[in-house]
Amino acid sequence: MWRLDTVFAQNLCAFQQLDYKLLQGHTTLIFGNNMDNDSQGSNGSGKSAMLEAIAIGITGETLRKIKMEEIINDAADTACIKLTMSNDSSNECMEITRELSRKSAQVIKISMGTKGEILTNIEQATVADYNKFILETLGLTKDDIFANFILSKHKYLSFLSSSDRDKKEIINRFSNGVMVDESIAALQNDMSPVQTELQNAETNVAVLNGKVDTLEEQINNAITESTEQSQKKAERIANWRNAITEKRAYIRAQTEESEAINNLLDQLDKQDEQLQDLEQSAKNIEECYQLITKQYAELGLSTLQDYVTLSVDNQKKLLSLEQEYKHVQKQLTACNKKLEASQESFDKLKNRYAKFNNEYDKKTDKIQNSLNKLLESIKTLEQTNDDLKKQRAQLDKDIAQLQSQLAGVIVCPQCQYEFTLRGDVNIEEAKLKLQDRQGEVQDILQTISSNEQEIATYSVKAKETRKTQTELAESKAEWSSQITEAQTQLDQLTRETSATNNRLHDLQDQTNALQKSIETARTRLFDEAYEVLDDAIKQHEGRLKQVQINIDNANGAIQSYEESIRDIEHASETNMIESLKASKVKYQKELALAISNKEQIEQKLNALKVQESIFVEFKTHLANTKIDALSHITNEFLEAIGSDIRIAFSGFTVLKSGKIRDKISISLLRDGIDCGSFDKFSEGEKARVNLANILAMHKLTNVTCDDDKGLDLLILDEILEATDEQGLANIFDALNQLQITALVVSHGNIAESYPYKTVVNKLNGVSYIND
The missing domain is CATH 1.10.287 (Helix Hairpins)
Structure with missing residues (x-):
């Protein structure tokens, strides 16, 4: 069986680059974290873009009803998707690369080979041929993929809620009833001349x-x-x-x-x-x-x-939805115009801000250098003054000592001779030294005074420089405020546009669902007619x-x-x-x-009719075998996820006329008692039954594939939103016990302690995954 190992994408939706490795054999819960808009929570974070990459890579078709070029990031003209897949049973691996462009056709490259060896390129004539080759390699059809492997609310229709015709087509695909139909047609051609x-x-x-x-x-x-x-x-x-x-x-x-x-x-x-x-x-x-x-x-x-x-009720609802759709469509057009104008204004403002920033850096560096020089000069002068003051202190000591020596001078009244009682003092030399020291002190005082004047001048200049620096910083803050305000306005318009677009998609989904209901009722009318x-x-x-x-x-x-x-x-x-x-x-x-x-x-014709009857009975047997298996496996999964509901299918029967009654009806049982039709139950209960049926269909599809084929992958995009926290916990526990590789997109409703989680963040319009 094949498995999906890695998903790589560039310029896909809000992702500039996506590089994701799947956790095999476990159910990974995918959360969203839209940091651009707290009010949206996980919406708009880019969760669905991961699934789009997988869906496009395998089938070449988007999940949502949009053009392929709309998947490409708005800031790019091309996008790339690359899937790597492997098959342990056949020891093969396969790489699928798709190059998407707004201006040219899609380019596909497929490489296959034995694990550990150089892969060989697979050549096909057209994109459709490449898509067919991928599906044939997996042993699946595109309907199989979107019905049993990649389930999105944009494409998925529950088997239990589908029309009888759709149910029969699915059962016939499982049971190979189409091949029996071909045999019956050939037999009827043989019967015609005998009749x-x-x-x-x-x-x-x-x-x-x-x-x-x-x-x-x-x-x-x-x-x-x-x-x-x-x-x-x-x-x-x-x-x-x-x-x-x-x-x-x-x-x-x-x-x-x-x-x-x-x-x-x-x-x-x-x-x-x-x-x-x-x-x-x-x-x-x-x-x-x-x-x-x-x-x-x-x-x-x-x-x-x-x-x-x-019909009247459905048409009224449909008319109301269509009117609302037109109204929301007009709102979306207006939002897009506002957003485009705001984006253009923001881009111009950013360009001006970039120029200011460039000048700001230069001016800031110049001012800081000037300020540093002034401060360094002040520091040098202050240090010089400190040194001079120390010299002065020493000189003052010397002067005091000299003055002390000279204070004991005695003058002879007769000859005027000066002497001291200490014979070792040279009075003339001491006087000269005192005079020199006093002169040095005056020089120092003058130098300190001059330095202080320079310091004062430099301080004034530094103050003026700091003022200029502050004014420049205030200008930058003002610019930042303008950018933030413009960004906030742009984000608000983006959120409004996104919300309006989401509402438009919701209305489209509701319209599609209602249209499907109308078509189903119409089919029943013609079936009866x-x-x-x-x-x-x-x-x-x-x-x-x-x-x-x-x-x-x-x-x-x-x-x-x-x-x-x-x-x-x-x-x-x-x-x-x-x-x-x-x-x-x-x-x-x-x-x-x-x-x-x-x-x-008559004997000859009856023999042919017996063969036809055998074929009919065989087709009925094949169909009922698959229906019984579907019922049995669905109930096993219901038990595994902790539900007390069980499901019963009525299969094909052969009437006395020889015709097959192939009406498939569904009953839900609780404690063996029929509880009524599927649509009677609450959304939460229906979600659990739907999941059990999804798992059963997933298993039957893989079992029906040829040897070494099938796909170990289940993706649920907002299929289980009606289920409560305990129900989800039971479901994930059952999925992990089954060792199915599953990705479940959810808005929450699960315990924080759940170990297997991937968070898709969105910041400044760019989606990314936490490592």
Whole structure:
């Protein structure tokens, strides 16, 4: 069986790049996180884009009813999708690459080969041929994919809610009933000449029966008349001629009845053609019902079930939906125009902001460099002043010491000689040093004063520079505010447009569902109409056959009367009776041979009918086997997911007429008691039953595939939204126990502790997956 290993995509919807590896044998829950719009929660995050990549990769067809180019990211002209698949049983792998473009046709590349070896490119003539090759490799059809493997609310129609015709087509596909139908058609072609041969043989028997019965009557009359001698030859001939006249009148009456029946059958055939034309027309169910009822009344056919009420209700709902759809469509057009204008304005603003940012960076660097230089200069001057102050402190100490030394100088009053009591002090040298030190202090004070003036100047300049820097930062903040405001407005318009678009899709889905309901009711109307018409045709054809036998019988009687008249005209009474007896013996022998021939032909035809019956019974057996299997597997899954509901299907049966009654009806049981039709149940209960049936169909489809084929993949896109948290937990537990590789898109409703989750985020219009 094949499995999907990885999904890679570029420029697909909101994804610039998607690279996802599937977790095999587990059910992965896919959440959304739309960070661009908190009000939308998980909506619009890009969850469905992952599924689109898988659907397009396998089938070449989108899940939603959109053009292929609409899948491409708005900012790109091309997109790429690449799927890698592998098959453990056949040890094969396959790569599917699709290049999508707005301006050119799709390009497909398929590579296949043995695992671990170089893959070989597969060449096909057209895109359709590539798509066919992929599906044939998987052993599936496109209908199989979208009905049993990739289930989206945009395409999925529940088997349980589908029409009887759709159910029969699905069952026939499972049971290979189509092949049996082909065999039955070939057998009916063989039966056609045998039926014609039998009809001729029956005509011959009827004619001979008429002759023998008439001769028997003539012989009895001749014997009676001869014994009583009450009737002359002329009277007998006259009686026979009267009998011939009566038979001819009877033949005319039967012929008229035959013509009337043929005319009626012609009318019924025309009615069948009209019914087919009407079925193919665009007339609604009410118009069809009124026309059919009127035509059937004129033909004296049985009345049909009343479909008008249903039609009126559905048409009213459909009309309301169509009006709302047009209104929302106008809203979407207006939203798109606003969004386009806002995007254009935002782009211009971004361009201006980019230019400002470029200048801003340059100006910021220049201002910061200037400020750094000023601060460095101030720091240097301050450091110089600190050093000078330290020098001054030392000089002050020296001055104080010198002054202390000089304070003890004694002056001789007589000679004015200066001396100290300490003999080691040179007073003149000390005075000179004191003078030098005091001079140095004055120089330092002047330098410090000059430096402080420079520091003050630099500080003023630094303050002015910081002011310029602040003004520039404020400009940037103002620009950022404008960008944020414009982005918010654009996001709001985007959300409004997305919401309107989603509403439009919802209305389209509702319209499609309602249209499907109308079409189903219409189909039921025509099914019943054909059934009534077929019954009437069969009844009148049977009567026509009997009328023809009556005519053949009367013609045989006339031939016998005419032969008797010829015999009596040329024979005596005794000879005439003997001649009648001889003719009777002759015709009895011919009749015996004719009956024997008819019986042989009947045996041959019956043998063919037995074969047809066997084929019909075999088709019924195949269908019922699949129906029983579907019922059994569905109930197994219902039990596995914790539901107390069980399902019962009524299968195909063969009627006494040999026709198949292939009406498939469904009953839901609880504790063995019939609870009514499927549509009677709540949405949550129906979701569980639907899932069980989905799993059963998924399993049956894979089982029906040839060896090494099938697909281990189940995708459910918002199919289980009506199920509560506990129900989902039971469902996921059952899926994981079955080891089915499944992807389930959900808006929540599941415990946070569930281990297998993938979150699709969307930020600034770009979707991505958390590692």
